[in-house]
Amino acid sequence: MKGSRKEQIRQAAITVIAQEGFHGATTDKIAAQARVAVGTIYNYFKNKEDILAHIFAVEYEKRLHFFTRLEEEDIHPLDKIKGILTMHFAGVRENPNLVRVILEEKNFFHRYYERGPDCDQCLQGFLEQVINRGVGEGKLRPCDPEMVAVVLFGFIEAIMGRYLCISNGGDDNDFLEAAVNEIIALLAEGLVSA
Amino acid sequence: MKGSRKEQIRQAAITVIAQEGFHGATTDKIAAQARVAVGTIYNYFKNKEDILAHIFAVEYEKRLHFFTRLEEEDIHPLDKIKGILTMHFAGVRENPNLVRVILEEKNFFHRYYERGPDCDQCLQGFLEQVINRGVGEGKLRPCDPEMVAVVLFGFIEAIMGRYLCISNGGDDNDFLEAAVNEIIALLAEGLVSA
Amino acid sequence: MKGSRKEQIRQAAITVIAQEGFHGATTDKIAAQARVAVGTIYNYFKNKEDILAHIFAVEYEKRLHFFTRLEEEDIHPLDKIKGILTMHFAGVRENPNLVRVILEEKNFFHRYYERGPDCDQCLQGFLEQVINRGVGEGKLRPCDPEMVAVVLFGFIEAIMGRYLCISNGGDDNDFLEAAVNEIIALLAEGLVSA
Amino acid sequence: MKGSRKEQIRQAAITVIAQEGFHGATTDKIAAQARVAVGTIYNYFKNKEDILAHIFAVEYEKRLHFFTRLEEEDIHPLDKIKGILTMHFAGVRENPNLVRVILEEKNFFHRYYERGPDCDQCLQGFLEQVINRGVGEGKLRPCDPEMVAVVLFGFIEAIMGRYLCISNGGDDNDFLEAAVNEIIALLAEGLVSA
DNA sequence: GATGAATGAGACTTCATTCAT
DNA sequence: CATGAATGAAGTCTCATTCAT
Structure with a gap:
């Protein structure tokens, strides 16, 4: 769980959203920060809002x-x-x-x-x-x-x-x-x- | 000043932003609320952010x-x-x-x-x-x-x-x-x- | 004719178009350069292209x-x-x-x-x-x-x-x-x- | 390279710009000519001018x-x-x-x-x-x-x-x-x- | 005729989301 | 599961043109 893919994305999202705000945080940026493809995000989260909800x-x-x-x-x-x-x-x-x-x-x-x-x-x-x-x-x-x-x-x-x-x-x-x-x-x- | 066009737009923007948040408040919605054309907004404000700045x-x-x-x-x-x-x-x-x-x-x-x-x-x-x-x-x-x-x-x-x-x-x-x-x-x- | 309103606008248009190109030359800029209101342009020219045609x-x-x-x-x-x-x-x-x-x-x-x-x-x-x-x-x-x-x-x-x-x-x-x-x-x- | 997506867009842009001029060549028209979505253009070019620059x-x-x-x-x-x-x-x-x-x-x-x-x-x-x-x-x-x-x-x-x-x-x-x-x-x- | 505020169609661009590989 | 190119809806903004004063 700690080092899981989902956790990895959550951490990346926190970093990017803190810097750029939720609307400035594009899925591309979050994926890049998580060193993951954009598509991968959608294997773990329903949509962008869902990442925030998870946080x-x-x-x-x-x-x-x-x-x-x-x-x-x-x-x-x-x-x-x-x-x-x-x-x-x-x-x-x-x-x-x-x-x-x-x-x-x-x-x-x-x-x-x-x-x-x-x-x-x-x-x-x-x-x-x-x-x-x-x-x-x-x-x-x-x-x-x-x-x-x-x-x-x-x-x-x-x-x-x-x-x-x-x-x-x-x-x-x-x-x-x-x-x-x-x-x-x-x-x-x-x-x-x- | 009180009933001026700029004031009219400012009031409309306050209403819409309060309801939908700044990002949900599209220029179309603000214009509609102000009963004004979109273009009119830009006769009084540099851009959308400028409305918020004015508020x-x-x-x-x-x-x-x-x-x-x-x-x-x-x-x-x-x-x-x-x-x-x-x-x-x-x-x-x-x-x-x-x-x-x-x-x-x-x-x-x-x-x-x-x-x-x-x-x-x-x-x-x-x-x-x-x-x-x-x-x-x-x-x-x-x-x-x-x-x-x-x-x-x-x-x-x-x-x-x-x-x-x-x-x-x-x-x-x-x-x-x-x-x-x-x-x-x-x-x-x-x-x-x- | 030489100092007429139409000539005044033509001269202004030449100046602005030379600087900014025809598409960069807005009617506002031409009017400002001619020290005339935008509406006045349309008393002498059918539309923006017509100014170029006149030139x-x-x-x-x-x-x-x-x-x-x-x-x-x-x-x-x-x-x-x-x-x-x-x-x-x-x-x-x-x-x-x-x-x-x-x-x-x-x-x-x-x-x-x-x-x-x-x-x-x-x-x-x-x-x-x-x-x-x-x-x-x-x-x-x-x-x-x-x-x-x-x-x-x-x-x-x-x-x-x-x-x-x-x-x-x-x-x-x-x-x-x-x-x-x-x-x-x-x-x-x-x-x-x- | 020859048949790449970027090349495909470049060719389409040449066709459309030749017909309509750069300003008449809307991104929609270029995309249609290239049989591609508008957004795709922006995966290969920074903006419309960039297409011309590439040409x-x-x-x-x-x-x-x-x-x-x-x-x-x-x-x-x-x-x-x-x-x-x-x-x-x-x-x-x-x-x-x-x-x-x-x-x-x-x-x-x-x-x-x-x-x-x-x-x-x-x-x-x-x-x-x-x-x-x-x-x-x-x-x-x-x-x-x-x-x-x-x-x-x-x-x-x-x-x-x-x-x-x-x-x-x-x-x-x-x-x-x-x-x-x-x-x-x-x-x-x-x-x-x- | 002169004015310039108002208009709104239409252009460019972004970006969340999908899906074939 | 992972990938990332493709998508296109939707948003912001510009600007030629109009029209009431």
């Missing part, structure tokens, strides 16, 4: 799996949130291209596959659950969990977007670490001076 | 103007932030299509016009300034202003994105008001229970 | 008039030929743009107006007549007058084409004078050494 | 090759010139369409590809060399070789142009043979009666 599906599974494991751990909700942040930021460091694709093409993807796997919904839903339980257990102050989930989701996207923007080529790990700390601080204390 | 430019000017006025007011930084939130959320209520275009096509736009007017940078820069001053005046606790600006920016985008997602057709004004309150509460107190 | 017609009349006068003069055929050469080379010096248009667009013109005024036929016919008479009067050696006319015609075109090619901007009058002499010498003595 | 390039190579061989032969300059004439006239008999394209579209071609292969320059350069040597060896009378080369070039073009004009459909081989003889006679004796 989203794999990512979705990955996150779902992570959330499922995190859910079972018995730790403070803030630590769960920290875990999510860490997971996402590790992802962007490890494969910025993949994250770029997910961030930039999700709109197109959702327009096309209205009922496809929704990474955002998955993340927001899990955040909401964490917050809900935290409030129920008295560990978080009363709030509107859905709204706070949306807000936390916004954090993550913004930080990843910003990272992709500033770290063109060279890494900037400090940025991501600082981001985690700043967010946790914000959740812990707010922004207003005591 | 962004108009929006950029609008926001810049708002920020400039808000900057001069002598109010608590949290109120300035509240002002920005209110402004953005009023915008999404008033013309959801426009906001959808800005949110969904900014990646494409920046890939294409690397040095075009950047609404995001503009917003982030202003937020950073507000926070920086707030910290300097002792009204906000010490923090990394750039990072917090990014985070606040994430709020706004996420809320607007969510609103566009759930309010398909019918409004949901309560959502946006609740969002403002929740964010202000978060900034004021954090999330952890006292 | 050829004027040129045709000019040459026909010259030939008619030259025909009546009682001079040696070689001097008549010299007169034709001089007339053509004066033309190219005086208005290279016009000559460029005649040379470059005649193919298109004849394809379009199969039975329009044919400057080439006019010139060749006259040359043929001059040679025919010259032979009849014993002033020229026996030959195939049609063929020699074609050949002389080729001289003129080639010299003008070459002149237009080498005299970009700056004049090169010596070239044209040298050409006349060389051609007359060729007709007088041939090329082979005695 | 000129092939022709250029053909002529260059011929000149190179002729150059080495040790014969009287007049015979070399006769060889060139014969070669060109054979070409026009064999493929009038090709010659029509070369003659009619060279202006457009040179406007577009300012530094493309120049059949005319090639021919004129070679003629100049032949004449120069002939004069040096005392076989031709003293003259301005460049000018005479231009003039000879004019012969060739004019004769070919005339042939294409009169031989619409039916051949007229006598014309071309007569032309060669007439030109050689002209070069040998001039035009004036002794």
Whole structure:
């Protein structure tokens, strides 16, 4: 599976789409990057959109799996949130291209596959659950969990977007670490001076 | 200007792009929506991308103007932030299509016009300034202003994105008001229970 | 007539077509060069091709008039030929743009107006007549007058084409004078050494 | 190569361009003539102009090759010139369409590809060399070789142009043979009666 | 007559997809 | 399964021409 032909094409597609956008990524370019003939792509994918769908599906599974494991751990909700942040930021460091694709093409993807796997919904839903339980257990102050989930989701996207923007080529790990700390601080204390 | 031919085309383009995405918005569809011949579009715009650039430019000017006025007011930084939130959320209520275009096509736009007017940078820069001053005046606790600006920016985008997602057709004004309150509460107190 | 609106447009068209070719010469460009609105062109010309036809017609009349006068003069055929050469080379010096248009667009013109005024036929016919008479009067050696006319015609075109090619901007009058002499010498003595 | 797809398209383009001119020759017409889909053209040519460029390039190579061989032969300059004439006239008999394209579209071609292969320059350069040597060896009378080369070039073009004009459909081989003889006679004796 | 905004047919080109080898 | 030449629908853009002012 790891080194399979399908995987090879998926990786190539991620690279090309990250560089050129989904519409700029022609099947010719993807095939060239994968060192494969154009026709071969169609042995593994129904059409071009299907490649994108597969990229989203794999990512979705990955996150779902992570959330499922995190859910079972018995730790403070803030630590769960920290875990999510860490997971996402590790992802962007490890494969910025993949994250770029997910961030930039999700709109197109959702327009096309209205009922496809929704990474955002998955993340927001899990955040909401964490917050809900935290409030129920008295560990978080009363709030509107859905709204706070949306807000936390916004954090993550913004930080990843910003990272992709500033770290063109060279890494900037400090940025991501600082981001985690700043967010946790914000959740812990707010922004207003005591 | 308001009812001019160029404005007519801009409005039509916003509608079509919001529905179909920039690539799905063919010049034929835009012309039809504007009740104009295809050729007429090219009397006012260099090419299709130029329409998008114009949409962004108009929006950029609008926001810049708002920020400039808000900057001069002598109010608590949290109120300035509240002002920005209110402004953005009023915008999404008033013309959801426009906001959808800005949110969904900014990646494409920046890939294409690397040095075009950047609404995001503009917003982030202003937020950073507000926070920086707030910290300097002792009204906000010490923090990394750039990072917090990014985070606040994430709020706004996420809320607007969510609103566009759930309010398909019918409004949901309560959502946006609740969002403002929740964010202000978060900034004021954090999330952890006292 | 000289400064009339129609003449103004004809001159502008010559300039633009010489620079950009007939197909590159848009009606907009011609109108701009003539400092006139596009619509005005259509008050004087049926369509774009008609402008070209008019340019050829004027040129045709000019040459026909010259030939008619030259025909009546009682001079040696070689001097008549010299007169034709001089007339053509004066033309190219005086208005290279016009000559460029005649040379470059005649193919298109004849394809379009199969039975329009044919400057080439006019010139060749006259040359043929001059040679025919010259032979009849014993002033020229026996030959195939049609063929020699074609050949002389080729001289003129080639010299003008070459002149237009080498005299970009700056004049090169010596070239044209040298050409006349060389051609007359060729007709007088041939090329082979005695 | 001979029956290759690219060659097939080149031949079709020659046919269509000869009939309709380069601008009248739409890609659709060329594709239809080549019995190929439009898209196929673009698998072998960058764009429409590139087809013309290829036609000129092939022709250029053909002529260059011929000149190179002729150059080495040790014969009287007049015979070399006769060889060139014969070669060109054979070409026009064999493929009038090709010659029509070369003659009619060279202006457009040179406007577009300012530094493309120049059949005319090639021919004129070679003629100049032949004449120069002939004069040096005392076989031709003293003259301005460049000018005479231009003039000879004019012969060739004019004769070919005339042939294409009169031989619409039916051949007229006598014309071309007569032309060669007439030109050689002209070069040998001039035009004036002794 | 002059104007120039509007028109829309038609040209070029791209590229996802197919299918014979 | 792999290949990649062929396909042609569809999109962008141009520009000669018209016509209301």
